[in-house]
Amino acid sequence: xxxxxxxxxxxxxxxxxxxxxxIIFCLCVFFMISFKFKQIEGKFDTWLxxxxxxxxxxxxxxxxEEIRVAxxxxxxxxxxxxxxxxxxxxxxxxxxxxxxxxxxxFVRLNKPDAPVTIDAAFDVPWDDVIRVVNLCKxxxxxxxxxALGAPPAQPAAP
Amino acid sequence: xSSKKYRPKIQETIQPxxxxxxxxxxxxxxxxxxxxxxxxxxxxxxxxxQADKVQENPKEKAAGEIVTVVNLFHKPTxxxxxxxxxxxxxxxxxxxxxxxxxxxxxxxxxxxxQIKAEAxxxxxxxxxxxxxxxxxxxxxxxxxxxxxxxxxxxxxxxxCGVAGIYKIEVGAARPPEG
Numbered sequence: 013x014x015x016x017x018x019x020x021x022x023x024x025x026x027x028x029x030x031x032x033x034x035i036i037f038c039l040c041v042f043f044m045i046s047f048k049f050k051q052i053e054g055k056f057d058t059w060l061x062x063x064x065x066x067x068x069x070x071x072x073x074x075x076x077e078e079i080r081v082a083x084x085x086x087x088x089x090x091x092x093x094x095x096x097x098x099x100x101x102x103x104x105x106x107x108x109x110x111x112x113x114x115x116x117x118f119v120r121l122n123k124p125d126a127p128v129t130i131d132a133a134f135d136v137p138w139d140d141v142i143r144v145v146n147l148c149k150x151x152x153x154x155x156x157x158x159a160l161g162a163p164p165a166q167p168a169a170p
Numbered sequence: 171x172s173s174k175k176y177r178p179k180i181q182e183t184i185q186p187x188x189x190x191x192x193x194x195x196x197x198x199x200x201x202x203x204x205x206x207x208x209x210x211x212x213x214x215x216x217x218x219x220q221a222d223k224v225q226e227n228p229k230e231k232a233a234g235e236i237v238t239v240v241n242l243f244h245k246p247t248x249x250x251x252x253x254x255x256x257x258x259x260x261x262x263x264x265x266x267x268x269x270x271x272x273x274x275x276x277x278x279x280x281x282x283x284q285i286k287a288e289a290x291x292x293x294x295x296x297x298x299x300x301x302x303x304x305x306x307x308x309x310x311x312x313x314x315x316x317x318x319x320x321x322x323x324x325x326x327x328x329x330c331g332v333a334g335i336y337k338i339e340v341g342a343a344r345p346p347e348g
Contacts, residue, residue: 044198052343053213053344054343056221058339135262138315142220142316149221149224158324
């Protein structure tokens with residue numbers, strides 16, 4: 013490593029930069045290792061109904077007053093089964109259309125605040141639940157509730 | 171005046187000029203120092219579900235806003251812990267999942283007491299007429315791993331409801347563009 017940084021004729025006091033470079037190297041390595049690129053994170057607002065306590069939107073809530081998406085886990089096929097009004101919906105676009113139409117019906121009935129209730133079984137992956145939330149947000153539906161009652165029973169295999 | 175002629179010294183050793191290197195290293199150091207997140211870690215490393223309509227987190231918190239970030243994820247393999255179900259990516263075992271708040275681990279048994287204590291720290295001044303009790307002004311952000319079972323998120327939401335917290339957010343990541 014080098015000693016003086018300037019010619020001895022120009023500066024009689026030679027500064028040994030070796031320890032400085034060593035320490036900067038160590039600091040650089042430390043910060044480089046701890047550095048990570050963050051993914052862009054965000055959040056969806058949900059509000060627990062104040063009056064309902066912990067029951068949230070129960071499983072027995074009237075289907076006339078809400079848009080309900082039921083979700084089950086199919087252990088055999090290792091995938092989530094989604095149902096909208098007794099109709100199995102595998103495709104995201106179809107589900108979004110059904111939610112849009114149902115919401116439009118409520119708007120026509122002068123009930124634009126009718127919530128979309130996601131009624132998922134215990135073992136449904138969180139990713140699939142968020143996918144349905146995202147479909148609702150695409151339709152500018154803000155009121156989304158999670159059913160907090162007993163999880164629905166697995167439907168009988170056809 | 172001296173009659174001696176100026177004779178340049180013969181340089182015997184080659185000394186590399188370190189100044190440009192030190193300059194660049196200082197710049198790199200500055201870049202990594204500014205980019206480093208030295209704040210108290212509220213978020214854990216987990217894979218969030220992706221959603222394109224997610225609201226991006228604001229750069230600064232609103233004045234007076236108190237937020238508790240609740241992280242939910244599967245225990246990592248190691249220290250003698252192995253989960254065979256994790257190979258498929260879907261483990262439903264409650265014991266295999268942990269809740270972490272500000273770096274502190276909680277189980278599903280100890281979490282309700284912790285969230286109740288946090289909720290009580292920031293109660294709203296007045297009784298809520300709808301709920302008939304004082305609710306908490308605290309906000310809870312749930313950051314759950316994408317493979318976490320919904321039932322466990324339900325348990326967290328239920329515990330928040332019992333504690334009087336009604337402002338709940340769920341975390342998601344925006345998918346990469348392109």
